[in-house]
Amino acid sequence: MIPDIATLYDVSEGTWPPERTWVEGPWTLRDGAGGGKRVSAATALGEVDEADVVQAEAAMQSIGQRSLFMIREGEEALDALLATRGYDCIDEVVVYVAPIDLLTDQAVPRVTCFSIWKPLAIMNEIWASGGIGAERLAVMDRAKVKTGILTRWNEKPAGVAFAAVHNGVTMVHAVEVLTHQRKLGVAQWMMRAAAFWGAKQGAQHLAVLCVADNKPANALYTKLGFTRAGTYHYRQSPE
Structure with a gap:
């Protein structure tokens, strides 16, 4: 279910x-x-x-x-x-969700994605390029069952993501692809790598959060077969 x-x-x-x-x-x-x-x-x-x-x-x-x-x-x-x-x-x-086996139907190409924790320096550098600094890395470290995913493309570092498991669901956060490596399928392989990793942890579903205004990312998750489960937003004081 x-x-x-x-x-x-x-x-x-x-x-x-x-x-x-x-x-x-x-x-x-x-x-x-x-x-x-x-x-x-x-x-x-x-x-x-x-x-x-x-x-x-x-x-x-x-x-x-x-x-x-x-x-x-x-x-x-x-x-x-x-x-x-x-x-x-x-x-x-x-908020998107999919059965985890929906994303494990294709093997990730060799030497494309690596599940690593703690993050390597290059992973932290890629996250930092997207505004993800020490405070958010500390958030990641607090999760119990977790990994970082480093992706390489064209024999160069391409992107990173963070994945963790809670109550049988692997959720992917902090997806960041370097500008010159975008539109090459890097994010798709990261999601598939997260699914394979999550399945090994016993997860049955894969989930991801996406800002509604990020049209390319929303299109990717829809193309991969994710179901839109719902939404949330924030109310912030104007002070």
């Missing part, structure tokens, strides 16, 4: 974990330690009102984080409440 969107939200957190997570009132709060929106955003545990939002704002500000909320499917009331408070809507993300 294909995991539902609620399960995949949980997989996302399990494979890309905050430094600290705690419950305060009707919220799950996160200390991302500079690792980006996904590990820093507050999420609601149920219905909330304006006083609850003020409580969450104070908690986030107390640890030096900008007020930021993740809005998941079914949370239209929270979305509207934050909009009335002047919060900006940013970064709609599409």
Whole structure:
């Protein structure tokens, strides 16, 4: 059975974990330690009102984080409440999932992809070229069952990705292909390599997150046979 969107939200957190997570009132709060929106955003545990939002704002500000909320499917009331408070809507993300054997039907060409942890210097350099620095590398390191994937193309380094497993799902994050190696099939082989690696860990499904505005990546995942499971976006304070 294909995991539902609620399960995949949980997989996302399990494979890309905050430094600290705690419950305060009707919220799950996160200390991302500079690792980006996904590990820093507050999420609601149920219905909330304006006083609850003020409580969450104070908690986030107390640890030096900008007020930021993740809005998941079914949370239209929270979305509207934050909009009335002047919060900006940013970064709609599409969640894709596929049976893992859908991506293991073709062998990855020899010396194309390598599963490596801890990352080599060249992997960190490629991630850094896409804005993925030490704080996000620390997020990766916190995941329990994980690997980095280094891809070579035309006998040169081409791209990197991070994959981790949670509750039977391998989720791929931080896909970065060097500019001069794009449109050559590199990302496809990385996804297939992640599927082979995940299958060895006992995973039954492969998932990936993609910003809705990234049309080439969305087209790739659709072409590979991924199913669109759902979406989420953020509301960020304008301060």
